[in-house]
Amino acid sequence: MRRIKAGIIGMGFIGVSHIEAIRRIGFAELVAVADVNFELAKKKASEYFIPKCYSTIDELLADPEIEVVHNCTPNNLHLEINSKIIKAGKHIFSEKPLSRTSDESAQMLELLKEYPNVIHGVNFNYRMNPLVQEMKHKIKNGEIGDVKLVHGTYLQDFLLHETDYNWRIEPEVCGPSRCIADIGSHWMDSVQCVTGAKITEVCADLVITIPVRKKPKGQVETFSINTNVEYEDMPVKTEDWGAVLIKMDNGVHGVFCVSEVSAGHGCSLAFEIDGTKASLKWEQERADEMWMGHRDGPNYAIKRNPNHMTPEAKQYTYLAGGHPEGWNDAMRNNVMAFYKFIADGKKLGVDTPDFATFDEGHYIIKLTEAIVESSKKRQWVKVD
């Protein structure tokens, strides 16, 4: 197997997780990073002994040894930067959401038609937790019977206080949806992945719980807590909370809610799939365990153990039972699936990847827009 060389654009909160994920893949090599904040890029390059550090995207893209580029910048830059990466003929692994609007993501899909050899992936990392993969294959094997219902949540509290501020609050940067685009996108991707079905209709209620926030005068790091800062008032235009009824193309009905203002919740992603024989439930904050419910027999808490997993899911687990795997491992699995697809010489459109492609990323943006429209119109909205 040959070594695949990579570069990362954006050294903020998630960029660092990409460094660590690439570093855990034996046949991948991180050769360069770039950030508009060049001091930050230099600091990360120095801390992680990354050989090259660039202050501009163009310099990184001109580097001939780089084959894969990760885009870890805020949402408003995804169209511009992803398009540049594609035009450079490099494989692209973009952060989610793929873009702010479906018009932007459609432009990327259009451009990709001219570059059929470019492999494209979106970092919907939760689908690559070993037990989420196990859930997917248990459902595929008929272990819970016919799927009838799905339900769950994704709750956070990083915007609980009116003084909490982040680029995600600004629609010009984040897009017209915040909570749904930022974390609801993960929930929808995970559920579509495990059920193998698409959400096709939505009915939503989006709520702004803090109509005016206090914006610190100065830069704010993702998930950081600020003290002793001056503020200016900022009217909020995007949702802090969303409740969404869904219908899927296999007849399944469901519901989920998302929040960035629910105290005590760091990353409470959870979903349950109810079938005619049994139910399966997985919670991100207890990632190494899955619940299987039965009416006519005992319920089980299934601990992740490679010895008892389906072969498809087993390829994404590394540690023996009792040694917990979690968020970082799912990140690594997602990046690994992307690099392995390239290393194996697979082609999109011919081979089906385990990671989400730009097509799936685009569909999630369309769902997000349908949810916003539904909440405005107070009615069900179908997605094409």
Ligand SMILES: NC(=O)c1ccc[n+]([C@@H]2O[C@H](COP(=O)([O-])OP(=O)(O)OC[C@H]3O[C@@H](n4cnc5c(N)ncnc54)[C@H](O)[C@@H]3O)[C@@H](O)[C@H]2O)c1
């Ligand atoms: N998959 C996940 O679980 C997950 C988690 C967090 C964030 N994200 C996504 O990752 C992206 C980044 O989020 P974040 O929380 O890391 O943000 P962040 O603000 O912490 O980091 C963004 C970085 O991009 C840099 N940047 C901005 N403009 C640039 C440019 N023109 N060229 C190069 N670098 C530039 C900034 O200087 C900053 O270092 C977002 O799209 C977000 O939705 C995904």
